[in-house]
Amino acid sequence: MTVWDDLVGQRRVTEALRGAADGHGMSHAWLFTGPPGSGRSNAAVAFAAALECVHGPGPEAGCGECHECHTVLAGSHADVTMVRTEKLSIGVDEVRDLVRRSALSPAGRRSQVFIVEDADRLTEQACNALLKAIEEPTPRTVWMLCAPTVEDVLPTIRSRCRLVTLTTPTTQDVAAFLVRKHGVPESLASYAARASQGHIGRARALALDESTRNRRREVVSYPARLTSLGACMTAAANLAEVTKEEADQLTSELDAREKSDLDAAYGVVERGRRPREYSPALSALERGQRTRAKRRHLDMVDRGLMDLMSVYRDAIAVATGAPGALVNEEIRGDVETVARTSTPELNLQRIAAILAAREQMLEFNVPVALALESMMVALRAPDRARG
């Protein structure tokens, strides 16, 4: 297994990066773009491993076997720094610190690599601090920025980066990866690949976690059941609730760890005295955690909406006789019911209603429960269809 094997469905990207690790077209700044779940940061990490690999520079760089490759992939290599954020933005102080470190020599004999996972979240000041480092590169320092699209990064920065563009992997590529990497049975792998619509992390969760599959099954069962106002209200409440649970599961552990880190930093012990500065620091932490929890919840709702939308897209595909497998092949009966009791025009309107709800929540801060209720009502099967 080389480090390139996990870049799912990205043949051209892999060729370019392998070439660079072999000494062709190397750059000190890279910008990895691609849709969510296409594996931008995985590609950057694989490339970093190839740059540190004992076989590099050369065609074998990124062997996946040597100590360097292993430690980069495990996130513990001294010369590879991964900048991940749970916050909404990456501030100038954090970037200045990185820039200072980038001016030092690497610990090992190769390069030092800084991977910024969410370069689209750099504040303007942070961008300017980073720009200086990229304009006047330190020898043996490589910057790898990751963002959904090139438009998410300031032109002054992207013009100095070599661009790596990932695409949404095909269902076949994702399924093959799940079988090879996780030993998932083929039928399950192909279900997870279809249902994820090319999002690798989501496909992996669907393949490996039964509760994720159950939650999705629940969501895609709504369209065939939205035949009364009561059913719409129930569906809205359910979706709001399960997505909240899922989000809380993700954040509660992190919240607790941050709180205990803060307590340790201020020397706070159970029932002990609290330093004066502790209280404002705790409030700031809790504010940040509430923002993150809300964002996570919205992420989960968003994913539910994408799943819901896929059912109406499938219904349109059935009605228009489009060839190929449905995203929701396993509930083809339900999809056919939706197609029979509606028209492609109506289902396009429903998709528009889903997108409108999404916009209300993400852009206009409409409460989730409220936005989902009016959306579910708009998705309701019309009177004539109910007969």
Ligand SMILES: [Zn+2]
């Ligand atoms: Zn290696």
